[in-house]
Amino acid sequence: MSTVIDNAPYTAFHRRLALACSGGPLLDGYILSIVGVAVTGMQPELGLSTAAVSLIGASALIGMFVGGAVFGVLTDKIGREVMYTADLLVMVACSVASFWADQVWLIVALRFVLGMAVAADYPIATSLLAEWLPIKERGRLLGKQIVAWYAGSVLAYVVGYLFLQFGGNGSWRWMLASSAVLCLFFLVIRRGSPESPLWLAQHGRGEEAVAVVRKHLGREVTVAELTSGGTDEATGGEQMGAGSLRVLFSPAYRRRTLFCGLFFLCQVAPLFAMLTFGPAILGSFGLPGGTVMDTLGTGLISLVFLVGCYPALRAIDTRGRRPTIILSFALMIVPLVFLGVWPTAPAALALIALCAYAFLCGGPNVLDWTYPNELFPTQVRATAVGFATSVSRVGAAVGTYLLPLSLSGLGIGPTMLMAAALTAVGLLVCVLWAEETKGVGLQTSSQTPAPSEPELIHA
Incomplete structure (x- = not known):
């Protein structure tokens, strides 16, 4: 098993690569959140119905479902570097075109394509980053992508x-x-980023793999070291095909595939709905709607989501991945139940409770892309990230579409209780299936544990 990349010193190369790879998540957060503010002016100007607003809010998430499923597989087949800038060019085009959109169907179509491009970036960038990072920095820097x-x-x-x-x-x-301005910034930052040496070695380009390791890490490695871990019991000991969905649902990897998709779904469904329609939620608790106050209140909640990631980043490398995600899901339920049973809570208390929920989300947040990158091998790593992203966006799209309808039809109390119930499902999934990958080499953690090695799962 190669230790050259796992034990390499952390350098300016890793820092620049981490910054370049952060472009997709940052653009995702920006693109999905800005529409929540934009609809406050868009709705009266275009005469949008509640259903139309819901569809506009959910369209990018639906696009992410398609993009994650398609481009994760493609990234494993043709490489990380090939698609590293193409997706940003698509985002630029759709962002600029949105300026002239004046019909619902066109806005929905543009945001659908934007969602596809954003989802394409997750498997490209996070798998590329994971395959270059040393062990000691992997959890922290993959987790920082959600920051x-x-x-x-x-x-x-x-x-x-x-x-x-x-x-x-x-x-x-x-x-x-x-968002076009941010896309252009990251296009510049990404110039010169190398292909993954693990992907090159697994695709018969061993000399190139050795050369890029020598160039960027200043260390020597053999092709054999880089290709170790290319077989597994998932395929009966045979070399597994790149970008194979069949491998994800093979007996050896099925549980991991379900775990990564389900915990991600249970986390982001209420989260995305909250960020997309935060002003409407705060308005239900009495904060003046249609003003800058509800926008600033939602911005504050989003800021607390960010702040909550930092203690979680420390916890996953000290306490471990498994205890961190289980405790986080358990605590996330509390403020949602509080809001559900007290729907008439004063706006100030509601804002505090929502901020508490946002802070506690840090655990699953920083593991959204860490877990699928660590639990699957090079040949299907991007496929796994793309699939988990797609599954999560199904929940996010449904939640985003249903939230305004639920607020108007059921009220804020039942809406919050439904969010708490979904979070409880996420807790159960983590208790049953979360594994511990702290301090384990990437090629080791991605191999399925033998029946005699249960400590990898429950450590």
Whole structure:
């Protein structure tokens, strides 16, 4: 098993690569959050119904479902580097086109394609980053990708606030188009990023793999070291095919596939709905709606989501992945139940409870992309990340579509209790299936444990 990459010193190369890879999550947070502010101006100007607003909010998430499923497989087949900038170019085009969109179907279509491009970036960037990182930095830097998501979300609310204050009528168009600026920034940052040496070695390009390790890490490695871990009991000991969904659902990997998809789904369904329609939720608790106050309140919640990631980043490398995610899910239920049983709580208390929920989400947040990258081998790593992203976005899209309908039809109390119930399902999934991968080499953690090695699962 190769230790060259696992034990390599952490250098400026890793820092730049981590920054470049953070572009997808940051853009996702920005693109999905800015629409929540934009609809406040879009709805009266275009005369949108509640159903139309819900569809606009959910369209990018539906696109992410398609994009994650398709581009994860493609990334494992043709490489991480090939698609590393193409997805950003698509985001630029759709963001700019959104400025001139004046019909619901066109806005929905553009945000659907945006979602596909964002979802494509997750398996590309996170698998590339995971395959370059040393063990000691892997959990922290993969976890920090979600910090970039919340940074993008916070930035979206700041930008939205400024446009609401100074932009006047039609400022929602500038909000939707503003993501093009971030896309162009990351296009520049990503220039010169190398292909994954593990992917190169597994695809018969061993000399290139050795060369990029020598160039960027200054160390020597053999092709045999880089290709170790290319077989598994999942395929009967045979070399597994790149980008194979069959491997994800083979007996050896089926549980891991379900775990990564389900805990991700149970986490992001209420989270995305909350961030997309945060002003409407706060309005249900009495905060003045249609003003900058509900936008700033949602921005504060998004900021707390970001802050909560930092203690979780420390916990996954000290306490471990498994105890961190289980405790986080258990505690996340409490503020949701509080809001569910006291739907008439004062706006200030409701805001505090929502901030508590946001802070406690840190555990699963930082493991969203850490777990699928650590639990699956190079040949299907991007496929696994893409699949988990797709499954999570099904829940997020449904939650985002149903939330405004639930608020108007059932009220805030039942809506919060349903969110608590879904979070409880996530807790059960983690108790049953969460594994411990702290301090384990990437090629080791991605091999399925033998029946005599239960400590990997429950350590």
